[in-house]
Amino acid sequence: MKRDYRKTLNLPVTEFPMQAGLAKSEPLRVAWWHEQRTYERRLERNADAQPWILHDGPPYANGELHMGHFLTMVVKDSFVKVALLDGKWAKFVPGWDMHGLPIELETLRHLGITDFHEIDPLELRARCKERAVFWFERQRDVRMRMGTFGDYAHSYRTIDPSYESVIVGTLADLAERDQIYKGLRATLWCLHDETALAEAEIEYEMRRSPSIYVRFPFDEKQLQALLERVGGPSTSLRLARDDKEVSILIWTTTPWTLPGNSGVALHRNAIYALYDVGDEVVLLAEDLAAQALRERYSGATKIATVRGESLEGLEVRHPLFDRNATIVLADYVDLETGTGAVHTAPGHGADDFETGMAYGLPVRSPVDATGHFTAEAGPYAGLQIFDANAKIVDDLRKAGMLLRGEEIEHSYPHCWRCHNPVIFRATSQWFISMERNDLRAHALAAIDAVAYTPEWGRERQRQMIENHPEWCISRQRTWGTPIPAITCTACNASVLDARVARAAARRFAEAGADVWWSDPVERYLPEGFACTACGGTRFEAERDIVDIWFESGVSHLAVLGRNGLPWPSDRVVEGSDQYRGWFRSSLMTAAAIRDAAPYRHVVKNGWVNDEAGRPMSKSRGTGIDAHEAMDRWGADVLRLWAASVEFVDDVRFGPHVIEQVARVYRNIRNRVRFMLGNVGDLPSNAIVAREALGPLDTLAYDYATRRFDEIAQAYDALDLHAAYLKIVEFESEMSALYFDAMKDPLYSRAARDPRRRAAQSVLLYALRGFLAAIAPVLSFTAEEAWQSLPEALRGSSSVFELSLVRNEARDGVSEERWRTLRHLRAAVSASSELRDFEAKAQLQLSPAHASALEPFSAEDLREALAVSQLEIAISSAFGNARMPQVVVSPAEGEKCARCWKYRELGADPEYPEICAECTRVVRERLSGD
């Protein structure tokens, strides 16, 4: 009669399921963390430790969170949790950017309103707020669904009264330092709607425009200056002898902008040439001369060449007006079309404006809101600008300044609402000066103290600061924080006074910024306030709002340095677009007000592209929102993905990539399950300390410690991917060697057998250390596993009460032994058809091998290799191989029906099919129960 000995074994038992069902279980875990106050409790426990602050750059609250958000948010969360597990007071305050044009436009679209002037500002603001709050709540919920920890009860939001107060208070600080001024700026303007437009509000359409080549002549004096730069006696002789008109040639498709001209831009490195074309001399880019001069090129004589940079600062005459234009340099000068000399009207182009600012050129914009020339345009006053094109071309021809006039069909910006062509028009705006108080220099100095990941980020940031134009912070819109500026009704002077701004900051803190639209302006004026220009005492509140980059750029002032949070933050983590965005705006406000960087370490994460490496796109079917991805794969699989890729670089995301990570996830999960299943019956008072373990268990213990330490070190280096590799290495190595070898002692020995208790103790140690190590990334799974451990073995309610295992010793000897055993295990499997306990192994050791394996007894090695018998032969004849050799032969004895090892059977007539050891265990079991 065959007995079923399976029931007499200690097989793994655990509630922790093999199938994760993450999409269902994770939301419950989020609720549980919330109820348990898991994050808050760990913070309280760490309260006396040093604060460690990762400051959140606020996502923009419109639309669903996408995988780029997911990556950034999970990377941040992992860092916060690492700090938390290391015992630091890692308070994370999530934030949201909630003002701004995109929300305003979406709201207007929803309301079916085309002109925002048609709606009362307070009404529009109320609608915008509803919309922003809707997306805030949605994003917050999805962010919590990711398993992120943070003080969500005190999230910061740029629309909160306290935050608005900080924005305005910061304006007061800047006004006090004389950092802010009002000046002209070129903005996109729709003539039909009579409004400024944002970049997002234009569409490119084809349009027919004039295409004209225009002379900007050098007068006598200007010619002398030119010849000094071009140099060479032959040049001057040639020009003097011929006494021909010399001019620089420009090309434009917008003749109407010529009245606004202030300069001619050249490219620094381009070669420009003077050509004698018979009756005149023209200056233009050498590479473009043939196509610009056409038939006149063949007869032209090249007199001299010069690099663009040599001509910087020279002047030429305006072709129509009695004034000069300055020769400047600009990077954007196109060397494919035109003449390489670009007519520059700072009032009529974004580039032109920046160039104009850089060179201090006059900003002329003699065009009113409806697109008619003003008196400043002289003879063209009153004409509609596009109608004036023909007259201007005609005047150029009459003045002999037109080289050639044609028409072209080209792509031109149009208003997305009325589809009329738009123009650039200079309007009055508020600026933060980069030069006053040496702000640019201070900002550059501040980043020297900042660490960057990757390293080249500092250089990138430096360039962004160096190229930072004057920062235009005003917008003529409604959904934002007002700039508390006022206009004198007597002389029209515009004033941003620190005292007024402070009054606004106080008022907004209580009532929110809406009151700026409803309060009488007198409420904000200090006693006896009078216009510094004219002494007037009557004022009107201005209606400009502040750039949202400024709003998010003061988050460090709104969040840090209060409520126990230190200033500056220890780390910020954002996508690479933020070098120009939030990294920069935060730095600028901090440099202006604190003369220091607002962060110690800037970490950039890459872009999330699709599996082909192209940007994700809904229309291509590769776009997927974070919540959809979590419903499909679970947050933990996606969190593991975030660690499996090199998040600093651009990464790829898609079903195939995730399926691969999901398989790794299942491996990890099953190995955790194996550990859980085998430690369930271990009483806490039977846990064996490391010092009392045998050599094989000690090896596994130390091996685990090493891997845990490496994982912790990878986290220290912000290298989630390295941590991922070590996590995978640990679980797969432990499984292949230790788990596999321990199955026999764990299953077949008596439950209380010291050998089994020792193995269980190692598994418990490995499990605890492993769960702590993976918790920053696989937060849900780590917590789920922790909850599956018997209470007595936990000692804490949450996995986030644990500490990362670190080991300062970092001894290398056990590592070598591990490799040797792995090699032997593989050799046994490979060398014969005999499997596991069917085999008897003979180890052939050189004396060196033997001493390397010295701590192990033959029984230890038999156990490690999972064979039925093991013999050891030591001889210097085996010395050549790097690894010891193994010879496998059939095991002696018969297969024990219980433990499957080959043993002498039949000693006990009652249990003829099982070995003596098993007989003892079974008898003991029967008498015990």
Added chain:
RNA sequence: GGGCCGUUAGCUCAGCUGGUUAGAGCGCAUGCUUGAUAAGCAUGAGGUCCCUGGUUCGAUCCCAGGACGGCCCA
């Protein structure tokens, strides 16, 4: 068009300061196991290290140019 970055097995990635039979996990193929079982163990096949030149005794690693891709700007 400019600035910055990237390009190693089907996929995700290691390869420290130039010299290794260029590695791992996943996938794939094959075998074993069926007492971790929608699991576990083992073996194996996969690579002109993007291309072209240069430096060097020697380059995946350094330099130059190019191709492809990304971000930001135009």
